[in-house]
Amino acid sequence: MMSDLGVSLQSLRSVPELKYVNAENVVRYRAIMRFFYQEYKRLKYWMKPEEVWTEVVKWGVLPDYTIEQCLADLEQLAEWGNLASRHDGGRASTLEEYMKKKMQYLLRPYSIEIERLLETLERVTGYGGSLESTLFDSIAEKLFEIRRLAVETSPEAALELWTTLYDAFKRLHENAADYIASLQTAKAEEMMVAESFLVFKDRLTNYLQNFIQALQRSAYKIEGNLENISEGVRDLFLEQVAEAELAKPRLEEMPSKETLLQELHQGWNNLRRWFLGEGNSPSELTLLERATKEAIARIVRSVIRMQERKRSGVSRKKELEHLAGWFARLDNLDDAHRLAGLAFGLFRSRHLQGEDLRHSDRADQSMWDEVPTIQMLRPRGRKRTGKQDTEPVRENEERKRRERESFLQRQAEEWEEISGLIGRGRLRISELGTVPPKTRLRLLQWIGRCSSAPKHAFVTPEGVRIAMLNSDTPERTVLVSEDGELHLPDYELAFALTDAVREVAAAGEGGLPNE
Template sequence: MQVSDKLIKPLTEAKYLNADNVSRYRCIMRIFFEHYEKLKYWLYQEEVYEEMIKDPFFADYRPEQCQQDLTMLTEWKNLNTIQDTKKVASIEEFKNKKYRYQMTEYSVEIERLVLRLENLFIEGASLEPTLLERIRRGIERFSEMVERDKNEVYTWWTDLNNDFVRLNQNYQDYIRDLNSVRAEEMMHTKQFLVFKDRLIEYLRSFIKGLQRNVGVIEESLCMQKEEMKNQVFEKVVDYELSIPRMDVEVSKEMIWQKVKGRYQSIYDWFVGNEGQENEAGKLFDATNDIIRKITRYAAQLSEKNALGANRKEEYRKVAELFLKCQDMEEAHKMSAMVFGMECPQHIAGDLVCETDSMNIGVYEEQPMEISLKPRIRTYREKSRRSAIRESAEQKQETRRKMLEKQREEMEKLQALEVNGRIHFGELPVLEPRIREILLKWLSDAMESADFSARTDDGRRYILDRSRADETCVVHCLDGNFTMPDLSIVFQEET
């Protein structure tokens, strides 16, 4: 950022958007803007007044108010004014100063911005794969521009930048809309399931466009030589300097920096800079994340709809039908209809089978009781008091067994030691537990910078790696494995 007078001065041209009589000021500026688009740049006070009173909202609007509003807008530099002397017939008419009014350049851009803000949610954003194709074709023509005329080069450069700006803005706005609070709320409604498939197909088509074009664009940008780029940029700068501008001074250095900055933005978007992920990759990941989120929400909605069916009334109705049966034979027929193959319904429970015979029917077994609990949040089961058990003897017994087991393991490990060294290539058949301890010692030593560590009983050892290039086979009760020929050498404590 470079601090200049234009950057730090107050923008008085935007005052009419929040002034006291904002309804009148904005309507007057909209009248001027609509005539500006019709190439009618100058308006008289009477014309503005006639346009204002056409709307019933300004039925009480007076010419004096119109004059005051135009004067205020002129002071805020929203309007330029010039005295009309064409139809002056007397000195009195000249003294009355009949003016014509014209919008300033700042006001035109402010009105365009206001119109975009008003139509922001109507126009919306989109993901257009065609923009990627246009950018790819434009980048591929980069080498051709060296031989072209500067007019054609400038047109090509403008189209390329416009397509890039549209792509960048549209994808940011569209992704923002899909991650907004309103979109999150909509994804939790049943209406979301209606157009879920269309949305996913739309995003996938854009991802296909990314996959087809981004790689080609990245390769083309990386293959461009610096000399060729400078020749093309020189033609763009020459054309910019040849454009006549009123009251504006531009330097070659300023235009050169602007052109280089725009190219660098395109390069960073598709290629990246200094090992960082490019914007195209981020867009690819963001689009895939949205597809996964949409699919997850749709699955949750479907699951919620499936679990939402209340079987309580159905079971109550079935129980009433069984109670109305006259005898057991009729109940059997009812059971065949309810639990039969045509319409199966199942009641799960911890049923204890007294026999494994396949000839025993359900009605011949003992009934199962199910305790129903209230389905309310405040329900809590009564807690039963229990005495604290003394387990000191059990702890001592467990501790004694663990110490005994450790002692046995240490004796087995000491039996493997020969002259203060455990050589893996000369080990006998090992038990799985002994193998685990040895491999743990190896792991602890490998994690140390000097390949040394301590055992659980405090003995210091170092890993001998002098024959690590050779291999040995360690035999175990549950199999054999091949490893480097290493040795564990214990160090005597000084």
């Protein structure tokens, strides 16, 4: 049974095979399981209790370990599903010996993977990983072979192609992710601020730059091959891979062809998403390139900070005194200019803009013969060199008065027009005759504000609510003005006073606005 997420209930079961890792007698169980795993790698599978007990005692980690405890531990591990057991009656010489319970034990597949994982975890000291640029070329080459041989290749060749391709992809993804993560750790930060990092930084920078160059060189090939492999070619290729996988003789139960094809399609989608992205999200390849460039930038910044820190503590007094002695021994100003150019380089130029007043049209006249353009330069320093005349504060009362009168006039004109429309209540554009340009501009302003408002309505400063009643009308009309005609939808506008304005008018505290 599959859930909505595509995960089977079997994959979410409890794992009793992991109990021995954290059990009460964990040292005894781990010692037995490690012995079974070592013998498994030597191709020795079925083990007798006496052999297990003898070898575990030799290790010296369990000095008081007895054969009875070993038998009990083996039975417990068999009960948890870590070991398989069978009756051992081959060496019995009498019926009594045969009837006496003697067992042999075998390591189960789950336990093999658990021990393999634990052995790997014991060697983990950091993120590890690497940036293998050759994997890009391998992936591009295998994708090109899939494009070229998908129709003609045999199932065995297809399986070999897929295995090589996906193994290279997994190694690239996992190793690159681990290596970039190792550059983000606190240990890496401490290393980048140490003086010894200056010796190591060139190798690290070259390593990252070579990876970036290989990535940029091969990315287009990989993306192009993935784009050119059609769905039909992909499905045919994966069918051949599944056929070759199912053709392998296996003793354990094989998954169905549908399940195997689903896993292969998922792997292909992972490969495609990693290099091409999905939807609007960037691809993992782009993120990897960005992370690598950021790592290079962090390294460069760290080195610059260390070099600046070293230079900041060094006095240059003797160097400057020696350079000053050179200048003092020179008798010619031109030689001093040359020495300054060699010692300090060119100074930053300043671009000045002025009016070109030429007094001659001669094309062969030198620029040094032209009349100079006088340009007044303001001093950069804040210190005032002389007495400056103070400027009085400008009087803007007249300009303010004109602006105020203009605004009140525009407001009065708008209210005069609105007050005439309040009595009508509603207005259609088609009902208007020829209108002056000011009225046309005011109507367009109201239509624009109504169209952008959430409820297609707004309130003017005078307290008049203007609403558009048919914002999505398909009917069209022509608004005729003194300066031309405007084709637009036949909008209907409604005008009404707000409640606050009505209350003020009813209470007699003042008339309508601007009255």
